[in-house]
Amino acid sequence: MKVAYFTNDQVPQFSKEKTVVIIFSEFAQLEKSEENFDCIIVADSKIENTIKIIEKIRKNIQFYLLPIFTNIENAEQLLSICDGDITRESWDVLVKKAQAINELRSLLVLPTVPFDLDTKVLQYTFTRENIIITPRLDWQTKALYVYPLLKILAVKTNDDLALLKNLQDRNLIEKETLHDRLHCCSKCHYAHINYIDTCPSCHSINIKEVDFLHCFTCGHVAAQDDFTRGNRLKCPRCQAVLRHIGSDYDRPIENYHCLDCEDNFSEAEVIAKCLMCQHSNTLDRLVSQPIYSYKMTELGRLSTANNSIADMYNVFDILNYLTPQHFNQQLNWILQLAERHLEINFGILAFDIIGLDIFVQKEGRYAGHMLLEECTERIRQTIRTTDFTTRTSENRLWLLAPQTSAEGSQLLGKRLRAIADLTQQHDGIKLTFNIIVLFSGDISLKDETAETLIMKINEDLDAWRD
Ligand SMILES: [Zn+2]
Ligand SMILES: [Zn+2]
Ligand SMILES: [Zn+2]
The missing domain is CATH 3.30.70.270 (Reverse transcriptase/Diguanylate cyclase domain)
Structure with missing residues (x-):
C-alpha cells in the first residue's frame, strides 16, 4: 500500500506494516510526483488546510477517485467527500475500503476534461458502493440546498438539481429519501421567499389587526377603540351603551383594517415575495421543489462500468x-x-x-x-x-x-x-x-x-x- 500523507504539522508518527508513506505539504507536490498512490491521508491540524487539499484532489481528474482518509473530528461535513476517518477506524478497515474502491476504479476510463461533472459524479458513485448523494441545507446559497459531493467534484458552478434530474431521467440514479419540499419563486425558481399579509382590496402591506365591535341597536361596525368611553363601551353613532356581548353587540368576523384604503376584512391575502428577484407570487403560483437524496441504479453501474x-x-x-x-x-x-x-x-x-x-x-x-x-x-x-x-x-x-x-x-x-x-x-x-x-x-x-x-x-x- 502506497500512501500520500498531507500535513503541515511535524512529521507524523505513522508507520504501518507493508505500507510506504510519502509526506506532502502541498497539492502541487502530488501532481509532480511520479508515484502511483493507493490512497491519500489528509490530516492537517488546521481544518481549513485539510478542506483545501481535499478540494484540490477531488477536482483533479487524475486523482479525484482516489480513496481519501482524514481526521474527521469536528468536521462532520467531510464525511460525504472522504472515505474514512483515521482517528476512528482501524487501519485494516481503511485498507480494505481503499482496495474495494481501487478495484472498481481500475475498471474505469477517467474523464478527459475537468468540467465533465456528469462522468465524475457517476464514476465517484460507482467506485463507492452504497454511497448516497445527500443534500445539505445551506441558507447562504441561492438554492437553499447543496449537494456537497457535486460541489466538491465540480470545477465551475452548476445547477445541481438539473444535473441530478438529468441523471435520474436517464435511469442512472434513483431517488432515495425525500428530505424537504421547497416552495420556489415562479419567476426565478429560488426558494428565498418572504410571506407577507396584504390587503385583498388594494394589496397594500400597510394593514393591522384590530378588534371590531358590531352595535345591535344601529348596526354600526367599527374598531373597539371607537366604542371605548372610559371603562364603558358606547356606540359612537347611536350612543347606545353596550353591556352584554350577544344581546347588545357582538364581534364581527372582520379583524383586519387597511390603513391605505380603509377597508376591513377577515382574511389577509398572503403574498410570497421573492427575495432574489422581487417578484410577488400568489401562493398558488409558487413552484413546489422536492429535495431528494439519490443512489445509483443497476443500469447506472453497468453503464458507468462500460464507460458507455x-x-x-x-x-x-x-x-x-x-x-x-x-x-x-x-x-x-x-x-x-x-x-x-x-x-x-x-x-x-x-x-x-x-x-x-x-x-x-x-x-x-x-x-x-x-x-x-x-x-x-x-x-x-x-x-x-x-x-x-x-x-x-x-x-x-x-x-x-x-x-x-x-x-x-x-x-x-x-x-x-x-x-x-x-x-x-x-x-x-x-x-x-x-x-x-x-x-x-x-x-x-x-x-x-x-x-x-x-x-x-x-x-x-x-x-x-x-
Ligand atoms: Zn424570484
Ligand atoms: Zn387596502
Ligand atoms: Zn349603535
Whole structure:
C-alpha cells in the first residue's frame, strides 16, 4: 500500500506494516510526483488546510477517485467527500475500503476534461458502493440546498438539481429519501421567499389587526377603540351603551383594517415575495421543489462500468416512438396500402448520429446530453404528429412519414441535416447525421417488405459509416 500523507504539522508518527508513506505539504507536490498512490491521508491540524487539499484532489481528474482518509473530528461535513476517518477506524478497515474502491476504479476510463461533472459524479458513485448523494441545507446559497459531493467534484458552478434530474431521467440514479419540499419563486425558481399579509382590496402591506365591535341597536361596525368611553363601551353613532356581548353587540368576523384604503376584512391575502428577484407570487403560483437524496441504479453501474455513452441516445425515444417491431408492422401495412392505392405515398428516412463520442471527450457528458436534447426538440418541431420514429441501434434513428411526396421527403432530409449543422461548436466539432432518404414512389412495392427494405438501408448506412 502506497500512501500520500498531507500535513503541515511535524512529521507524523505513522508507520504501518507493508505500507510506504510519502509526506506532502502541498497539492502541487502530488501532481509532480511520479508515484502511483493507493490512497491519500489528509490530516492537517488546521481544518481549513485539510478542506483545501481535499478540494484540490477531488477536482483533479487524475486523482479525484482516489480513496481519501482524514481526521474527521469536528468536521462532520467531510464525511460525504472522504472515505474514512483515521482517528476512528482501524487501519485494516481503511485498507480494505481503499482496495474495494481501487478495484472498481481500475475498471474505469477517467474523464478527459475537468468540467465533465456528469462522468465524475457517476464514476465517484460507482467506485463507492452504497454511497448516497445527500443534500445539505445551506441558507447562504441561492438554492437553499447543496449537494456537497457535486460541489466538491465540480470545477465551475452548476445547477445541481438539473444535473441530478438529468441523471435520474436517464435511469442512472434513483431517488432515495425525500428530505424537504421547497416552495420556489415562479419567476426565478429560488426558494428565498418572504410571506407577507396584504390587503385583498388594494394589496397594500400597510394593514393591522384590530378588534371590531358590531352595535345591535344601529348596526354600526367599527374598531373597539371607537366604542371605548372610559371603562364603558358606547356606540359612537347611536350612543347606545353596550353591556352584554350577544344581546347588545357582538364581534364581527372582520379583524383586519387597511390603513391605505380603509377597508376591513377577515382574511389577509398572503403574498410570497421573492427575495432574489422581487417578484410577488400568489401562493398558488409558487413552484413546489422536492429535495431528494439519490443512489445509483443497476443500469447506472453497468453503464458507468462500460464507460458507455449509449444511454445518452435515449432522449430520442420520445419522438412519436414505436418499438422496432411496431415500426416494422407500420411499415409493412403502409407498403401494402401503397401497392393497392396509388394516392398513398410516404417517405422513409434513416440516419446515424455521428460524432457524439468525440463531442463527449471534448465537452463532457452533460454538455453532450444537453446537445442531444436540443436536437430532439428541433426534430420534434420538424416532424408531424403523424410521423413515427424508432431506434434500431444506439445511434441509428428511423422516421416513417406517411402521405409525404418525393420533394417532401427530400425536404425532411435537408431539415434534419440542418439540425446537425446547428450543433457546431466554436472549435468546429459537431454532430453529423448520415441520412438516407427513400420515397415510396422509388420503391418496388410488390417486391419489398419492411424487413427487406430495412435490411438494405442498414447495409447502406453501415457501408457509409465504415
Ligand atoms: Zn424570484
Ligand atoms: Zn387596502
Ligand atoms: Zn349603535
